[in-house]
Amino acid sequence: MAAAQGTCRFCGQQILVEDGEGMTEPQRDECATLRCECDDAKVYQEAALRRDTVIRRVDELFGEGAGEHRQPDEVIGEIKSAVDLICDKKAKNMTLTIRTGLKCRIMQMAKDKIKVVREMSDTDSFEQ
Numbered sequence: 088m089a090a091a092q093g094t095c096r097f098c099g100q101q102i103l104v105e106d107g108e109g110m111t112e113p114q115r116d117e118c119a120t121l122r123c124e125c126d127d128a129k130v131y132q133e134a135a136l137r138r139d140t141v142i143r144r145v146d147e148l149f150g151e152g153a154g155e156h157r158q159p160d161e162v163i164g165e166i167k168s169a170v171d172l173i174c175d176k177k178a179k180n181m182t183l184t185i186r187t188g189l190k191c192r193i194m195q196m197a198k199d200k201i202k203v204v205r206e207m208s209d210t211d212s213f214e215q
Contacts, residue, residue, distance in 0.1 A: 093119030097127035134199075138174045141193075141201045142167060148205040149191065156205060158185060169193050173201055 091107030093115035094100070102119035104110065110118070120128050121135065145166050149158045158166075162185055172178040173195050180194035190206040 091115055093117075095123035095125060095128055096120045097131070098123065098125040100125065134174065137199065137201060138170070141170050141174065141203060144203045145170060145191075148203060149185075153205075156189070166191050166193070170201070170203075 089108040090103050090105050091110065092101050093104040093107060093112075095102060096116055097120065100119075100123055102122050104115045104118045104122075107115045107118065121132055145163065146152060149156060149166060150163050151157065166183060169178070169181040169183060169191075170193055173181065173193055176195070180192065182193075183191045185191060188208050190208075192202075192204040192206060194202050194204075196202050
């Protein structure tokens, strides 16, 4: 495929996107923004990298790499939705109780770091 022009969404700079001919204009613009050197694009790039890293951690803790803690795709989808809310700063922290004794906590830390925690409790109780 041939290269095509994309536009940084922040500064408007035109950037050549390799193999961009088969992409839609929004896809080319996204690639251009991820390659641009303007300050706003750099902040955007850091946020995109942080989101991708957190999603990988969710997959490690609750998805394919989680072994006995692997959850159904619907549950993983809900966890990733919570990650999006926190990455987009619409929420500060969220706790999802997946089943008795297993929780997922996602929280925004200092300096925009995001922490994902798999919590397990082995509380034994008896009710009559």
